[in-house]
Amino acid sequence: MRKEPPMTTPEKLAAWMAAASRLLLMLDYDGTLVPIAPTPDLARPNPELLATLQKLTLSPGRVVAVISGRKLAELQKLLPLTGLYLAGSHGAEIQETGGKTYRLFENRKLEENISSLERVARECVANSRGFLVENKGISLALHYRLADPDLAREVLDSFIERVVPIMGKNRLEILPGKKVLEIRPRGVSKGRAVQYLCGKYGGALPVYIGDDRTDEDAFMALKRGYGILVSPQSRASAATIRLSSPREVYTLLLLLAKEGYF
Template identity: 35%
Template sequence: MLDYDGTLSPFVKNPEEAVPSEELLNLLKKMTSDKKNKVVINSGRDRQVLDRWFKGLDLDFAAEHGAFFKENGKWHKNVQEKIKWDDEILRIMEHTIDKTPHSHMEVKDSSLVWHYRNVDVWLAELREKQLINALMGPASRLNLQIVPGNKIVEIKSPDFNKGSEVKRLLQKAGYDFILAIGDDTTDEDMFHALPPHGISIKVGHFSPAAKYRIPVQSSVIPFFENLIQ
């Protein structure tokens, strides 16, 4: 179970430009060539992007942190219907964007995301705290979850996450070897959902939720190349 941004692919200033490299695509082809392997990209990305970037590969997906999943070529949803966003939340997000140059909002089917990767560090830290504080009231009222991530703040339903997708997969079949890897706080839900014999790997900073650590993203593909040899 593989996170994408910051794990399989480095972060870039424009998220739309984080397309998979040929090196990564070749690695995934090798991993999926053995039909005993089930390879799942468990990502915050939306369905359309995952389908476009990995077209033709025998992969399964979890999109938008488990809100949607794809198996055997077909998408399924864990959300009953597209969320209609509260006016107060939209106003708060738009106000934050107005006073934070180079930030923007992404509207997904199941979440809203404020991106601030290109914002000056001192301003980004201030605005992140202000946004989270402003969202706490309406999020509590509407039973929504605020999820700070790597240069993002996301607001979503608490009913699904990367961990809930792991649990769903493990209920369907038994596996001799289970590995999950990711770089962000959202990936810790995935680590916590693993059985005791599961292998959890954090990319970047140390996480007590993971058994192992790969210090830098650039070492991830070489790690898997060695593993599948």
């Protein structure tokens, strides 16, 4: 059931989490850990955020995971930290805290299908400015944040019309996001990664923090704990509570990393 989650403060959230002997903290990357940037390559963590996350991952009783639509290889470069779980491609790729990596989803034809969709996307975009086509291997993203809105609508309509037959035959789905249209396999979601981690750490208090449509799957996968929507405006969500910005998320992380807080 979706409703408009009430606003809270980092201080209140930190106090609630402090009551748990073990904490499983799961975070989205873009729009949650770091602000949304004009292009994905510009959304990078600053040294202070990295240091705070590292302190949390090395703290007793705390498990920290970043679950993102980005490829796992990207997350590994952006967040080169010890003891951090990484889940890329909407949870399809997992890196354990010790560095072991594997996939929760396998499909031999998938990369071939995604490459076909990439060709269609590039044909639709042609030489138009403001678009970015990103082949993630497991999914395809068509970014249009910097494109003219009217042109973006025209390109997206053309793209959707052309890819629907490919999607229908290959169990793929369209997922709209913040100025991005993504195609991924059915059954792949951040919710699957949340279920995996919650099963692994059943005695911990689970908390998931995210800002976008793809994070709704993660919120719905939580059977207890807190789903925290990051949004300056109130909107319907499966989350239980809301923070206004990535800055407030960072404040929460600082409080949780504070010596003696738990």
